[in-house]
Amino acid sequence: MSLASFLLTVLSQLCMVAGQIFLKKTMSWPEHGSKPWRAAVFATGVAIMALGFFIWVGLMAQFDLSYLFPFEGLHYLFVVIAASIFLKERASWSLWIGLFLICSGVALVSGS
Amino acid sequence: MPASQTPHPAPLRPAFNPYFTIGISVVLDAAAQVLLKIGADHSITPGSFGLAGLHSGWVWLGIIALVSSLASWLYSLRFVALNIAANLTAGVHVLVPLACWFFLGEKINLVRWAGIALVIAGVFMVARPLMKAEQEVEEKL
Numbered sequence: 001m002s003l004a005s006f007l008l009t010v011l012s013q014l015c016m017v018a019g020q021i022f023l024k025k026t027m028s029w030p031e032h033g034s035k036p037w038r039a040a041v042f043a044t045g046v047a048i049m050a051l052g053f054f055i056w057v058g059l060m061a062q063f064d065l066s067y068l069f070p071f072e073g074l075h076y077l078f079v080v081i082a083a084s085i086f087l088k089e090r091a092s093w094s095l096w097i098g099l100f101l102i103c104s105g106v107a108l109v110s111g112s
Numbered sequence: 113m114p115a116s117q118t119p120h121p122a123p124l125r126p127a128f129n130p131y132f133t134i135g136i137s138v139v140l141d142a143a144a145q146v147l148l149k150i151g152a153d154h155s156i157t158p159g160s161f162g163l164a165g166l167h168s169g170w171v172w173l174g175i176i177a178l179v180s181s182l183a184s185w186l187y188s189l190r191f192v193a194l195n196i197a198a199n200l201t202a203g204v205h206v207l208v209p210l211a212c213w214f215f216l217g218e219k220i221n222l223v224r225w226a227g228i229a230l231v232i233a234g235v236f237m238v239a240r241p242l243m244k245a246e247q248e249v250e251e252k253l
Contacts, residue, residue, distance in 0.1 A: 105228065108227030109228060110227075
């Protein structure tokens with residue numbers, strides 16, 4: 001996989017994670033919260049997810065699915081990064097081992 | 113649009129067995145990936161943005177499967193403990209390569225199988241703490 005394709009894969013996963021957070025946010029919207037603001041957050045979530053989706057489908061035309069799909073595992077890495085930014089929580093050692101396994105797996109697949 | 117209604121409390125008894133719906137969600141997600149792949153091969157020039165995929169019926173089937181999978185997933189999460197749901201998320205990484213080999217005839221060499229196995233083990237390890245963290249991030253935002 002070229003660097004450009006790899007960056008697109010990462011961007012696609014980032015969009016999926018961000019879009020999902022936006023959408024879930026609108027589902028737990030406070031009862032007396034602003035309605036138009038909620039609609040805007042919903043629309044933004046859908047737009048971000050659609051962008052990630054079409055990047056992903058574009059990549060599918062270029063690679064075997066069995067090659068591309070393991071890269072989806074990388075999205076957990078972004079959740080950890082988001083969690084460490086927003087929660088200031090220290091990740092457990094088993095989490096690091098899991099992430100290390102995912103990254104090694106993706107590296108192996110990318111060389112296959 | 114259902115999203116603009118106030119959320120109603122979960123009923124005491126789910127209409128469907130949540131373990132069934134969570135399994136359905138995983139299978140639909142894998143099916144969506146295979147359908148999208150077939151559609152992408154039919155409609156998109158390699159190396160371009162995927163918008164042209166909308167010309168393919170396969171891609172639309174994939175979108176329907178993906179949205180149904182998400183709906184089934186969100187439904188299940190109201191009834192199934194987070195850690196049980198998390199343990200099943202690795203399932204899609206098992207099903208997709210098998211479907212690639214069986215339905216798409218992709219040739220998967222030993223190195224790729226080994227990489228896939230590592231990803232499955234990793235996802236299995238991280239899914240539970242991460243779903244918890246994800247929820248906390250969402251509550252904080």
